[in-house]
Amino acid sequence: xxxxxxxxxxxxxxxxxxxxxxxxxxxxxxxxxxxxxxxxxxxxxxxxxxxxxxxxxxxxxxxxxxxxxxxxxxxxxxxxxxxxxxxxxxxxxxxxxxxxxxxxxxxxxxxxxxxxxxxxxxxxxxxxxxxxxxxxxxxxxxxxxxxxxxxxxxxxxxxxxxxxxxxxxxxxxxxxxxxxxxxxxxxxxxxxxxxxxxxxxxxxxxxxxxxxxxxxxxxxxxxxxxxxxxxxxxxxxxxxxxxxxxxxxxxxxxxxxxxxxxxxxxxxxxxxxxxxxxxxxxxxxxxxxxxxxxxxxxxxxxxxxxxxxxxxxxxxxxxxxxxxxxxxxxxxxxxxxxxxxxxxxxxxxxxxxxxxxxxxxxxxxxxxxxxxxxxxxxxxxxxxxxxxxxxxxxxxxxxxxxxxxxxxxxxxxxxxxxxxxxxxxxxxxxxxxxxxxxxxxxxxxxxxxxxxxxxxxxxxxxxxxxxxxxxxxxxxxxx
Numbered sequence: 001x002x003x004x005x006x007x008x009x010x011x012x013x014x015x016x017x018x019x020x021x022x023x024x025x026x027x028x029x030x031x032x033x034x035x036x037x038x039x040x041x042x043x044x045x046x047x048x049x050x051x052x053x054x055x056x057x058x059x060x061x062x063x064x065x066x067x068x069x070x071x072x073x074x075x076x077x078x079x080x081x082x083x084x085x086x087x088x089x090x091x092x093x094x095x096x097x098x099x100x101x102x103x104x105x106x107x108x109x110x111x112x113x114x115x116x117x118x119x120x121x122x123x124x125x126x127x128x129x130x131x132x133x134x135x136x137x138x139x140x141x142x143x144x145x146x147x148x149x150x151x152x153x154x155x156x157x158x159x160x161x162x163x164x165x166x167x168x169x170x171x172x173x174x175x176x177x178x179x180x181x182x183x184x185x186x187x188x189x190x191x192x193x194x195x196x197x198x199x200x201x202x203x204x205x206x207x208x209x210x211x212x213x214x215x216x217x218x219x220x221x222x223x224x225x226x227x228x229x230x231x232x233x234x235x236x237x238x239x240x241x242x243x244x245x246x247x248x249x250x251x252x253x254x255x256x257x258x259x260x261x262x263x264x265x266x267x268x269x270x271x272x273x274x275x276x277x278x279x280x281x282x283x284x285x286x287x288x289x290x291x292x293x294x295x296x297x298x299x300x301x302x303x304x305x306x307x308x309x310x311x312x313x314x315x316x317x318x319x320x321x322x323x324x325x326x327x328x329x330x331x332x333x334x335x336x337x338x339x340x341x342x343x344x345x346x347x348x349x350x351x352x353x354x355x356x357x358x359x360x361x362x363x364x365x366x367x368x369x370x371x372x373x374x375x376x377x378x379x380x381x382x383x384x385x386x387x388x389x390x391x392x393x394x395x396x397x398x399x400x401x402x403x404x405x406x407x408x409x410x411x412x413x414x415x416x417x418x419x420x421x422x423x424x425x426x427x428x429x430x431x432x433x434x435x436x437x438x439x440x441x442x443x444x445x446x447x448x449x450x451x452x453x454x455x456x457x458x459x460x461x462x463x464x465x466x467x468x469x470x471x472x473x474x475x476x477x478x479x
Contacts (some may be wrong), residue, residue: 002064002067003064003066005037006066006070007043007066007070008050009070010070010073010074011036011039014032014036014073015078016076017050017077017080017288018032018082021023021085021422022216022219023216023220023385024041024084024217024381026212026216026270027080027084027213027216027381027384027385028076029208030206030407031076031377031411032077032381033205033209034411035073035410036070038286038290038351039069039070039073041283041287042065042069042287042290043066044061045061045062045283046061046062046064049063049291050062051064053284053285053288054277054284054350054367055285055334056288056289056292056333056334060284060288060291060292060295063168063291063294065291065294065295065396068294068354069287069290069354071367072353072354072370074375075367075374076377076378076410078374079371079374079377080374080377080378080381082378083381083382084378084382084385093297094378098219101391101441101444103437103440103441103444104171104285104391104393105171107393108167108168108171108172108180108393110306111164111165111167111183111232111393112168112182113163113444115161115164115165115183115186115190117184118150119186119189119190119193120476121150122150122151122154122188122193123193125147125148125151126193126196126197129146131146131194132197132442133197133198134196134197134198136198136199137438139198140197140198140199140200141345141346141347142198143196143197143198144346147197150291152288153412154325158194159210159400159407160210160384160397161190162190162206162207162208162209162211163189163211163400164209164397165183165185165186165187165211166187166210166211166212166213166215166273167388167393168180168182168183168189168192169183169184169214170217170388171216171393173218174217174221174227182417184396187207187211187354189413190207191204191207194207197474201284213384213385213400213473214388214396216388217385217388217389220385220389221389221435247318249321256433268343269428283350286350287350287351287457288350288351289330289333289351289352290351290354290355292357293329293332294358295361297363302366303362303364303462304362305361306361306362308357310360310361312324312328312329312359313325313356314360314416314419315413315419316417317416321348321406322418323348323352324360324414324415325356325413325415326348326349326351326352326354326356326412326414327343328356328359329349329351329355329359329413330342330343332347333349334358337366337399342436347449348412350412351412351413352368352409352411352412352414353411353412353413354370354382355413356415357369357370375410377403377406378411380399380402380403380406381403383399384399384400384403387399391437392437392441394433394437395433395437396454398426398429398430398433401426401430402423402427402430405417405418405423405426406418
């Protein structure tokens with residue numbers, strides 16, 4: 001009953017976040033979805049366990065692991081609620097000369113052109129190989145072996161491609177026009193490509209969550225009174241409105257994902273009992289490592305930091321380019337040779353958060369570290385969203401790039417990426433680009449004000465002016 005009560009309170013708080021902090025919920029949709037579904041899974045194991053886990057070849061669950069997992073969820077959700085509070089989030093934010101910026105319009109053109117070229121190359125490469133995995137019952141892991149490095153790189157950077165298209169989609173709306181049709185078509189082509197190349201659930205969730213990320217800036221603009229109201233002149237315009245298209249696209253996407261999952265389990269992988277395997281994948285495998293490690297804590301383990309494990313995973317890993325956290329957890333569960341065999345075949349166990357904190361740092365240090373990481377994640381997410389609204393587009397892309405390193409810590413328990421020198425190089429580039437874009441946009445505003453004063457006189461504006469407003473909000477153009 002304690003597990004049910006604490007899980008219920010945690011899920012209600014997530015629902016409150018979605019209701020009252022919708023921008024935060026959109027920005028962290030991938031993490032909220034992942035953590036919420038895993039919370040339901042661990043509650044299921046607590047109530048129905050012990051349950052046999054096929055990957056671990058033993059029973060897990062029934063060890064009251066839900067309360068600590070709820071704390072791990074709240075260690076992220078609470079900082080998000082604070083960081084995206086309306087007053088704190090809108091403080092010091094401005095939306096100046098957005099529509100009149102040649103830099104913003106040029107960046108959008110580069111985003112659309114670059115994404116179009118990349119997606120075209122991916123399709124051409126698939127045609128060159130001569131195999132469409134979805135039609136030939138080939139799994140995505142097998143296709144990755146024969147695919148080009150461009151395909152593998154695009155899969156790894158799927159989040160950034162999707163976020164870039166999302167930014168390109170919302171720019172016209174922030175300028176007073178409609179959401180970009182070309183960006184919507186490109187993200188649709190990207191989804192179709194991942195479907196054709198044998199992907200199932202994770203690739204589509206990644207695209208949907210990061211493509212939706214920039215749309216939080218539209219809600220932010222509306223709350224700030226800076227979004228022009230669009231009038232619908234005919235039924236056809238209402239039918240193709242963004243809200244209707246998103247609803248239809250979401251329904252079609254959900255049906256397509258379910259179909260792809262069913263095809264994978266019944267046709268591609270050919271399981272003898274697909275229903276049992278699917279239940280394992282949905283209810284057991286996302287939390288089996290956490291349930292097993294929490295059992296060690298219950299029996300007196302993981303109270304203090306394990307310095308040898310910290311050295312192996314974080315300080316001197318054998319291969320710092322991979323997720324050393326999940327590899328360490330897998331070795332503890334199934335042994336070194338079985339782990340190497342699974343990883344060589346492209347199979348990696350799900351989970352990693354928060355069990356890696358317990359395994360490395362013990363209960364005493366795991367709690368403050370999870371809170372600290374939650375605060376950092378909320379801050380960088382907030383920065384990325386604010387930058388989109390302010391027109392710092394390249395800075396927002398770099399902020400999302402940095403933010404994804406924190407995402408990996410929640411999705412797969414990956415911590416070694418936060419200690420790599422490339423992570424701090426990304427942060428330096430982020431701040432360098434931020435100041436560069438700030439200077440470019442300030443110069444554009446000053447030039448625009450100068451032209452306006454030359455035509456209308458000195459009272460026409462100042463370097464800190466906002467675009468003229470109508471009764472509905474921000475004017476679509478500036479003269």
